[in-house]
Amino acid sequence: MDLFLQFLTNGLVVGVFYALSALGLTLIFGLMRVVNFAHGEFYMLGGVVGWFATTYLGLDFFSGLVLVALAMGGFGWVVDRFLIERVRGQGEEPGILLTIGLSIFLVNITLLAIGPAPLKVTRAITEGPIFLGPVTITKMRLLAMAIGVTLIFGAHAIIHRTRLGSAMRATFQDPMAASLAGIRTKQVYAATFALGCTLSALSGMLLASIYSAQASVGGLVSLKSFVVVILGGMGSFPGAIAGGLLLGVAEALWGGYVATGMVDIIGFLLVILILVLRPQGLFSIRAERA
Amino acid sequence: MTALRMTEPLLRAENLTMRFGGITAVKQVAFAVAPGEIVGLIGPNGAGKTTCFNMLTGFYAPTEGRVFFKGTDITSHRPHAIARLGLIRSFQKTNVMKRLTVFENVLTGHYMEGRQSLLATFFPGEKVRRAEREARESAAAIVETMGLSRRMNAPAHLLSCGELRLLEVAVALAAKPTLLMLDEPAAGLNSHEAMLFGETLKTLIGKAVQSLLIVEHNMELVMGVCDRIVVLNFGQMLAEGEPREILDNPKVAEAYLGKAAA
Amino acid sequence: MDAPDAVAGRTEPVLRVRDLHVSYGSTAALHGISLDVHAGETVALIGANGAGKSTTLRAISGLLKARSGSIAWNGKPIANRPPEEIVAAGIAHCPEERHVWSGMTVEENIALGAYLCRSKEEVRTRMGMAFHRFPRLRERARQMAGTLSGGEQQMLAIARALMSEPRLLMLDEPSLGLSPRMADEVFDVVRAINAHGVTVLLVEQNIHNALAVASRAYVVKTGRIAAARPAAELRGDPELLKAYLGG
Amino acid sequence: QDSVKIGLVEPLTGSVAYNGKSVVEGAKLAVEQINAKGGVLGKPVELVIEDGQCAPANSVNAVEKLVQKDKVAVLVGAFCSSATAAIMPVAQKYKIPLVTGVSSSAALTEQNNPWFFRAAETDALMAKAFAKILANDLKLKSVAYVGVNDDWGRGGVEEFSRDLSALGVKTALTEYFDHGSTDFFTLLTKLRAAKPDGIFVAAETQDGSILVKQLQEMGVQSKVFGVGSWATADFINLTGDAAEGIYAAVPYVSSVDTPRNQEFVKAYEAKYKVKPGKYGAAGYNALNITAQAIARAGGTDAEAIRTALGKTEYKAPNGEYRFTAKGQAYGFDAVLVRIEGGTPKVVASAPVEAPQ
Amino acid sequence: MTLERNILLALGVLAALLPFAVTDQYVLHLAVMAIFYAILANSLNLVVGYVGEFSLGHTAFLGTGAYTAALLSVNAGWPMWAAVPAAGVVAALFGLAIGAITLRLQGPYFVIVTLSFAEVLRIVANNWIGLTNGPMGLAGVGQGGIADKTVFLAIVLGLAAVTFYLSYRFVYSNAGRAAVAVRENRYVAQSIGVNPFGTAMQAFVLGAFLAGLAGGFYAFYISFVGPEVFRFSFMATIIIMVLMGGKGTLLGPVVGAVIVTLLEEYLRELQELRLSLFGLIVMAIVLFLPNGLMGFVARRREQRGDAPSLSPAIEERTV
Ligand SMILES: Nc1ncnc2c1ncn2[C@@H]1O[C@H](COP(=O)(O)OP(=O)(O)OP(=O)(O)O)[C@@H](O)[C@H]1O
Ligand SMILES: Nc1ncnc2c1ncn2[C@@H]1O[C@H](COP(=O)(O)OP(=O)(O)OP(=O)(O)O)[C@@H](O)[C@H]1O
Numbered sequence A: 001m002d003l004f005l006q007f008l009t010n011g012l013v014v015g016v017f018y019a020l021s022a023l024g025l026t027l028i029f030g031l032m033r034v035v036n037f038a039h040g041e042f043y044m045l046g047g048v049v050g051w052f053a054t055t056y057l058g059l060d061f062f063s064g065l066v067l068v069a070l071a072m073g074g075f076g077w078v079v080d081r082f083l084i085e086r087v088r089g090q091g092e093e094p095g096i097l098l099t100i101g102l103s104i105f106l107v108n109i110t111l112l113a114i115g116p117a118p119l120k121v122t123r124a125i126t127e128g129p130i131f132l133g134p135v136t137i138t139k140m141r142l143l144a145m146a147i148g149v150t151l152i153f154g155a156h157a158i159i160h161r162t163r164l165g166s167a168m169r170a171t172f173q174d175p176m177a178a179s180l181a182g183i184r185t186k187q188v189y190a191a192t193f194a195l196g197c198t199l200s201a202l203s204g205m206l207l208a209s210i211y212s213a214q215a216s217v218g219g220l221v222s223l224k225s226f227v228v229v230i231l232g233g234m235g236s237f238p239g240a241i242a243g244g245l246l247l248g249v250a251e252a253l254w255g256g257y258v259a260t261g262m263v264d265i266i267g268f269l270l271v272i273l274i275l276v277l278r279p280q281g282l283f284s285i286r287a288e289r290a
Numbered sequence B: 001m002t003a004l005r006m007t008e009p010l011l012r013a014e015n016l017t018m019r020f021g022g023i024t025a026v027k028q029v030a031f032a033v034a035p036g037e038i039v040g041l042i043g044p045n046g047a048g049k050t051t052c053f054n055m056l057t058g059f060y061a062p063t064e065g066r067v068f069f070k071g072t073d074i075t076s077h078r079p080h081a082i083a084r085l086g087l088i089r090s091f092q093k094t095n096v097m098k099r100l101t102v103f104e105n106v107l108t109g110h111y112m113e114g115r116q117s118l119l120a121t122f123f124p125g126e127k128v129r130r131a132e133r134e135a136r137e138s139a140a141a142i143v144e145t146m147g148l149s150r151r152m153n154a155p156a157h158l159l160s161c162g163e164l165r166l167l168e169v170a171v172a173l174a175a176k177p178t179l180l181m182l183d184e185p186a187a188g189l190n191s192h193e194a195m196l197f198g199e200t201l202k203t204l205i206g207k208a209v210q211s212l213l214i215v216e217h218n219m220e221l222v223m224g225v226c227d228r229i230v231v232l233n234f235g236q237m238l239a240e241g242e243p244r245e246i247l248d249n250p251k252v253a254e255a256y257l258g259k260a261a262a
Numbered sequence C: 001m002d003a004p005d006a007v008a009g010r011t012e013p014v015l016r017v018r019d020l021h022v023s024y025g026s027t028a029a030l031h032g033i034s035l036d037v038h039a040g041e042t043v044a045l046i047g048a049n050g051a052g053k054s055t056t057l058r059a060i061s062g063l064l065k066a067r068s069g070s071i072a073w074n075g076k077p078i079a080n081r082p083p084e085e086i087v088a089a090g091i092a093h094c095p096e097e098r099h100v101w102s103g104m105t106v107e108e109n110i111a112l113g114a115y116l117c118r119s120k121e122e123v124r125t126r127m128g129m130a131f132h133r134f135p136r137l138r139e140r141a142r143q144m145a146g147t148l149s150g151g152e153q154q155m156l157a158i159a160r161a162l163m164s165e166p167r168l169l170m171l172d173e174p175s176l177g178l179s180p181r182m183a184d185e186v187f188d189v190v191r192a193i194n195a196h197g198v199t200v201l202l203v204e205q206n207i208h209n210a211l212a213v214a215s216r217a218y219v220v221k222t223g224r225i226a227a228a229r230p231a232a233e234l235r236g237d238p239e240l241l242k243a244y245l246g247g
Numbered sequence D: 001q002d003s004v005k006i007g008l009v010e011p012l013t014g015s016v017a018y019n020g021k022s023v024v025e026g027a028k029l030a031v032e033q034i035n036a037k038g039g040v041l042g043k044p045v046e047l048v049i050e051d052g053q054c055a056p057a058n059s060v061n062a063v064e065k066l067v068q069k070d071k072v073a074v075l076v077g078a079f080c081s082s083a084t085a086a087i088m089p090v091a092q093k094y095k096i097p098l099v100t101g102v103s104s105s106a107a108l109t110e111q112n113n114p115w116f117f118r119a120a121e122t123d124a125l126m127a128k129a130f131a132k133i134l135a136n137d138l139k140l141k142s143v144a145y146v147g148v149n150d151d152w153g154r155g156g157v158e159e160f161s162r163d164l165s166a167l168g169v170k171t172a173l174t175e176y177f178d179h180g181s182t183d184f185f186t187l188l189t190k191l192r193a194a195k196p197d198g199i200f201v202a203a204e205t206q207d208g209s210i211l212v213k214q215l216q217e218m219g220v221q222s223k224v225f226g227v228g229s230w231a232t233a234d235f236i237n238l239t240g241d242a243a244e245g246i247y248a249a250v251p252y253v254s255s256v257d258t259p260r261n262q263e264f265v266k267a268y269e270a271k272y273k274v275k276p277g278k279y280g281a282a283g284y285n286a287l288n289i290t291a292q293a294i295a296r297a298g299g300t301d302a303e304a305i306r307t308a309l310g311k312t313e314y315k316a317p318n319g320e321y322r323f324t325a326k327g328q329a330y331g332f333d334a335v336l337v338r339i340e341g342g343t344p345k346v347v348a349s350a351p352v353e354a355p356q
Numbered sequence E: 001m002t003l004e005r006n007i008l009l010a011l012g013v014l015a016a017l018l019p020f021a022v023t024d025q026y027v028l029h030l031a032v033m034a035i036f037y038a039i040l041a042n043s044l045n046l047v048v049g050y051v052g053e054f055s056l057g058h059t060a061f062l063g064t065g066a067y068t069a070a071l072l073s074v075n076a077g078w079p080m081w082a083a084v085p086a087a088g089v090v091a092a093l094f095g096l097a098i099g100a101i102t103l104r105l106q107g108p109y110f111v112i113v114t115l116s117f118a119e120v121l122r123i124v125a126n127n128w129i130g131l132t133n134g135p136m137g138l139a140g141v142g143q144g145g146i147a148d149k150t151v152f153l154a155i156v157l158g159l160a161a162v163t164f165y166l167s168y169r170f171v172y173s174n175a176g177r178a179a180v181a182v183r184e185n186r187y188v189a190q191s192i193g194v195n196p197f198g199t200a201m202q203a204f205v206l207g208a209f210l211a212g213l214a215g216g217f218y219a220f221y222i223s224f225v226g227p228e229v230f231r232f233s234f235m236a237t238i239i240i241m242v243l244m245g246g247k248g249t250l251l252g253p254v255v256g257a258v259i260v261t262l263l264e265e266y267l268r269e270l271q272e273l274r275l276s277l278f279g280l281i282v283m284a285i286v287l288f289l290p291n292g293l294m295g296f297v298a299r300r301r302e303q304r305g306d307a308p309s310l311s312p313a314i315e316e317r318t319v
């Protein structure tokens, strides 16, 4: 029982982390429908910029976080305006190829710039375990979870409660109609991409302070994030949380009771299983008819 | 007319009902289409006409009721299986293969005639080649009939709305339907064009197709070509009869025609 | 041909289009359209399939770039401005083929029509008005717009265009897919709006209805203006109409 | 030809690039030193470096290019055992000697490929060298084994657990994890529940440092020892105070106090600003062994070089390398270190013996 | 369509003549790899270009083919001529099973579920040590057999001939048109009697079969098979080839395969900068030739007034 509780806690913590790292993708892939293979690299850059800010610029963790948000938001804006914008409305393939190219470029230019070594990001607080009955958790993890949950709810609120959010959804569904309603669609696209990029980078820095930052982490992050977004249903924030938690808990239980050697298989099996049963993912509705 | 009604109808719908969550879009609708007949299906917006089409052609599974085509029960058969029996439809929202040319669209419409085994695909014999040649000739002829020959090699995305509607009908004709079902084929045509289109439709009967079932809001067209009209309102049958009877029916006038009838 | 000022003695036109050329990629669709719309008028654009009516509206609302020519709105040039600026200037365009946001509810669709209006209060009043005009939509308020019937989507598109409370309303085939009775109601709405001082530019295949609401009509033929007449004149001369519309 | 070319295939991109780069650095240093002393055969040595990405197909591409286009005399490399396994037949086909300084899969030297030489330890040899010391000095009764889920990690866990079990140490747990995993709490929960005296870990810097940190976060107190490039400044920096007191069995550590090693460390530090680790030394040694063999062969004839390689007696910073008939190196020293106060202290050192 | 066929034939003849012109084994090796990739890219193109769904799991078939051939060779001593067709068949069976599940899905769901299958197979290959030797992989496939590059070149050309014959027949047949119909408009396709699922399945299984053949060849040529054959980086290479060349044409993927293979090799000169530059080139191609090289050629032909015969240009930006 104690073991189970610990597994469950581990799963929930990692689940929130998964949801957090998939957050940017929920926006860019789930809502904007850009199959963004550079997601993991945005995450990676968040960690790397965070490392740079806390190590070289000597900023504290939270100032670093702000810097990452600004820098990567600007970066996302530029990527959208100068790259994605030019292939918009041509189907998903050019976007796929473009982001694959971007991802290759970003990884290798980062490798050139800072080398392949793992990097340490200064932590927000002095780390230490907390014992809750039989369950162990650490302070940094609790903090990261809190920030993560805030970000998730914040993003959800932006999409569903604000004018910008409505504008986003309208733009992605029918950009022509959106522009006729007075929505500045180019700006909306760029803002969404920038926001997605910022969220990816923030999660990258947050988690790098717990694990470590490295030029090559992107690939795995992308894969898992795609799994999370699909599990939850495209573009749904509650779905992304559910998908992340589901993945985290399933991995923890599989790792705990079966074997840790192939935990990665669980996510993919879940995707297959859920899509067979519910071809629209867990949280998504269909609004199309013949 | 009466003689026609005695024979086994081509298409028969029994008690069709369709519910979406709390909304009952179609309720207990029953009607039939006899060979050689042109039937109109009309009714106010949201009355359930398109939903009926979708149930008849397998795109929706009816909540209740049955559909018979040429005497066989086709309720909830998959759409392509129903098409293969000779029941071909068009869509209310314009649906064509935008990136193919007009000719390629129509050629693709000949799919059923050219179906073959995988072996024949990889090692085509004379039979397959002949079928291919015939399909090409037939496609050109159909494009001609629909008056699109000027646009033969234009990609479909270059066509205007009206031309697209004609192309849709051409593609449907290419599939050699027994019963052709058209959902608002004249939407977007002006009155003059609609009239010409009506003439074309009439010439099809008995040659290219056996029967027609048409959903249309253009009353001139409906009254001009239909032998019989079925009226839906709020998902239910409101009236059924010959065009004259329908025009004179006060309930139809009230629900559907509005001032036009007054 | 230069736009003949059929309603002589009026003031400057609010919308003035001169020698407009527009093309899709390398194929030209408009070869010099000129037209005037005066404040408070209802003007109809009629013509055969593929004549270029929709293209004209798209160019005015900024969806398409003009290759040459000018468009002036209240004397200010608006050609090649982005659509969002043109809406803000008071021109609403209800496009062909509806283009409702299918994954959003009817309510959200309507509310977003008033995107540029920042007062929530005001938006609510306008929504009340929209539901009043199209009671069917009130019944369907929570339904996904993509699952509406064709005619219901058409009503939604019109209602949405009205939400921006434009001074010039451009409607592209508003009666498309509407039942005769519903079409009449929509034209009644157009009349009512017009009576409130909104200028209307109407593209319509239902010539009879169009000429009944419009005061003047332009006939478009293969990308050019073939004629400009008072509506009553055209209504009374079916032979003339046939000659223009035949193709 | 005015230079003697040696081809080097290492992963320079991807997630093992970190270690591949170190090998290249070591190799470059060796070449620099050799050329400073006049090169071999009176010509300078030229190192042609290719990225094999640790992938079989890419490594084969690289080797084809090195052999056909650059006409290298000897091949060094391929890091990952799978990539090395893929290029071995190519080397054999073209009759070019192939020296690896890293790939540890035992199967490689069992393929009877006469052109292949491994100037590296295998897990079996490491286990044999240290099992007794670990069992006796650390007084372990039960050990939990954790390894990265690849050929190297599995090999390490299997060899150490076999030799330790033979000495009566109980196996509390055996678990593997995938390279690149970041969260080990689930694994560590199981591990904590198994209550072992010692924890054996086969992991490289990136995975290893995170795992050791999380061991501390979970409050696990057992003694930790492992294989991998742990005795490096990078590892200690990343792991922080969680690294205190852990043991590592490595074929090389910079703190070995021999004149040859001091010299090597000085040169390496001067060039790269860090102390060499396991992989830097591996690249350095592999290149020296190769160059010396070419010198002894008296020419670039492949057959002669191969024979010369077989007769290697290379004095490395960490002992002396010789090859068995199957091309397996032995004779060099492996060390067990303990990290104390942020530096690796040598606890024990044992020569790697030739396998039976 | 005849133009496309003739160009393909000409390319084939050119490749067949290569050994007579050059003796450099490295060049021959590149030729073999380019043709291998052409087969692979073509097989993916059948799914991406003709079913119109984007598969990220094509390595599943490459991998099962490679493992099948490797296992048959290593464990049962099968020769290449028997093991490679067997690889194709096994991959086709996997295609049938995976297609049955995935082809019910569309769009992003299809993309990710196919990727999932490839990943599941990779993890299985990495952990089922009894069968696949796990991360150690299977070494020495077909050892002691063929060693000559020209023979390998002949074999891979033969496979390419089979591949392009089958693809050509399929693409320009009634069945191929049906696949295009499904790609372009599912509703229309169904209403003219096309079974979207069945048609997609045909193209999918054909693609799987061809990828399996390529995988079998790969196993013998590289003589080593490990779990990395299922890896996403392999997949990315193939995608780049298909999209760079131009999907939905037979020639495009071939052009893409040749260019990417040569590019990857010649960029080696640039050492560390190599992959960064490769990424930039990929991005540049998307930006300047959004429909791939073949799309560009088709567009030029269209503008010059020739009939658009190679690939449909896309012009749906404005409205
Ligand atoms: N998937 C669905 N979910 C909910 N309601 C639906 C769905 N599909 C259709 N409806 C409703 O069912 C009713 C009937 O729709 P249908 O499309 O059949 O109407 P119609 O008679 O074709 O109307 P129109 O002439 O406007 O095209 C409509 O009110 C519509 O909103
Ligand atoms: N998106 C497009 N791409 C290319 N050409 C187009 C496009 N839309 C329209 N055209 C062409 O431009 C010309 C004018 O089309 P437009 O849609 O303006 O006609 P219309 O008068 O509105 O006709 P309809 O009554 O059929 O809607 C037509 O020849 C058409 O083929």
Ligand SMILES: [Mg+2]
Binding pocket: B049, B050, B051, B092, C149, C150, C151
């Ligand atoms: Mg309808």
Ligand SMILES: [Mg+2]
Binding pocket: B161, C053, C054, C055, C096
């Ligand atoms: Mg129009």
